[in-house]
Amino acid sequence: MSTPTEGRSVAPVLHLDRVGRVHGQGAAEVHALRDVDLAVFPGELVAVMGPSGSGKSTLLTLAGGLDSPTTGRVLIEGTDLGDLSRKKQAQVRRRAVGYVFQDYNLIPALTAAENIALPRELDGVSGRAARREAVAALEELGIGELADRFPDDMSGGQQQRVAIARALIGDRRLVLADEPTGALDSTTGESVLAVLRARCDAGAAAMMVTHEARHAAWADRVVFLRDGRLVDQSVSRDAASLLVTAATNSVKGPGE
Template identity: 85%
Template sequence: MSHTDQSRQAPVLHLEDVTRVHGQGAAEVQALRGVDLKVHPGEFVAVMGPSGSGKSTLLTLAGGLDTPTTGQVLVEGVALGTLSRKKLAQVRRRSIGYVFQDYNLIPALTAAENISLPRELDGLSARAARREALAALEELGIPELADRFPDDMSGGQQQRVAIARALIGERRLVLADEPTGALDSTTGEAVLAVLRARCDAGAAAMMVTHEARHAAWADRVVFLRDGRMVDESVSQDAASLLVSAAANSRKVDE
C-alpha cells in the first residue's frame, strides 16, 4: 500500500499535540513538546534521535503506559486518557503489542506461557492461547523455546520471545523499543522482516531505533530532538537514511 493510500485511512495511532513534562520547578524536564503524529494501518514508522530526545517517552505514551501532560493519545479512535484502568488494560491487551528494551518476561513462566498470558487474561482458553503462542514462536523461528524458562535463554532468545508476545492475537498496533538491540545482525533482520510482514498485513508499527539500516525497513522515519519532531522523511533506502540521520545528528551537535 502506498503512503498516500495509507494516509487516507483513519490512523491506528494518533498523538495529538502531545507534551510530557517530568518533575517541577528547577527539576522540570520537557520530555516531549507538542508532538503531532499519526500512524496508519499498514504503516511502519521508525523513530530516531539522539539519547534524551524523547523517543522512549513517545512509545510509553503511545502504549498507554504513561499519560501526556497536555494533548491526547488515540488508539483506533479511542482517547486513552478517557478510559478507566480496567478499560485501558483491555485496550493494551487486545490492540497494542509492546516490545520493551528489557524484555519484561515473567521468570516463573515458560516462553509459551509468557506469550499466551495476555490472551488468557482476555478470556481465551488455555489450549487456544497456547496454540496462538506456538504459532507466534514459529513465526519468529524459535519453536524449540516453547517450554523453556527465561533464565535458560540467551538475551537474544528472550528478546525474540518478547517480540512473539507482542505479536500474538490481532494486535493492531505494535510498539518496539530497540527490538534488535540484543540480536545478531542476521536474527535482527529476520525480526524486522516479521514486523514488516505484520504491517503489510494491515497492522501499524512504531519502532525506536538508532540504526539507519534498521530504519530502512520502515515506510517513514520521524526524527526527534529535545522532545520535538524536527524532521520526517519517507524511507527510500538505507543509504539515504544514513545521510538524513547524519544531517540530523549534525544539527544536534550545532
C-alpha cells in the same frame, strides 16, 4: 513537514495529538516531549530516531498507554486513552497493542509459551487456544523449540525474540518496539524485522525506536526527534537510508 493525515483516506491506528510530557516541577522540570503531532496508519512501519534524551522512549510509553501525556491526546483507533479508566486502558493495551520492551519484561516463573499466552488468557481466550497461538508466534520467529523453556534458561537474544513473539500474538493492530533488535546478531535482527514488516504489510501499524540506519530502511517513514520535538520525517521507504543519514547529521547530539 506534512500533517499526519495529509493524503490519507483511512483513519490512523495511532494518533499523538499535540502531545507533551513534563517530568518534575520547578527547577527539576524536564520537557521530555513537546507538542508532538504524529499518526501511524494501517500497513505502515514508522521508525523513530534521534540523539540521547530526545524523547524516543517517552514517545513509545505514551503511545502504548503506559504513561499519560501532560498535554495533548493519545488516540488508538480513534479512542482517546485519556477518556478511559485504568481498567479500560489495560484492556486496550492487551487487545490492540503489542509492546517490545528493551528489558524484555518476561515473567521468570513462566515458560516462553506461558509468557506469550498470558495476555490472551487475561482476555478470556482458553488456555489451550492461547498456547496454540503462542507456539505459532514462536515458530514465526524461528524459535518454536523454546516453548517450554524458562527465561533464565535462554540467552538474551532468545529472550528478546520471545518478547517480540508476545507483542505479535493475536490480532494486535499496533506494535510498538523499543530497539527490538538490540540483543540480536545482524542475521537474526534482519529476520525479526522481516516478521515485523510482514505484519505491517498484512495491515497492522508499527512504530519502532532504532539507532541503526539499516534497520530504519525497513520502515515506510522515519521520524526524527530532538529535545522532545519532532523535527523531520521521511515519507518513502525507498529513500529511507539517504534521509536517515541527512537528518541524523542535522540533529546531532550526545551518543546513546
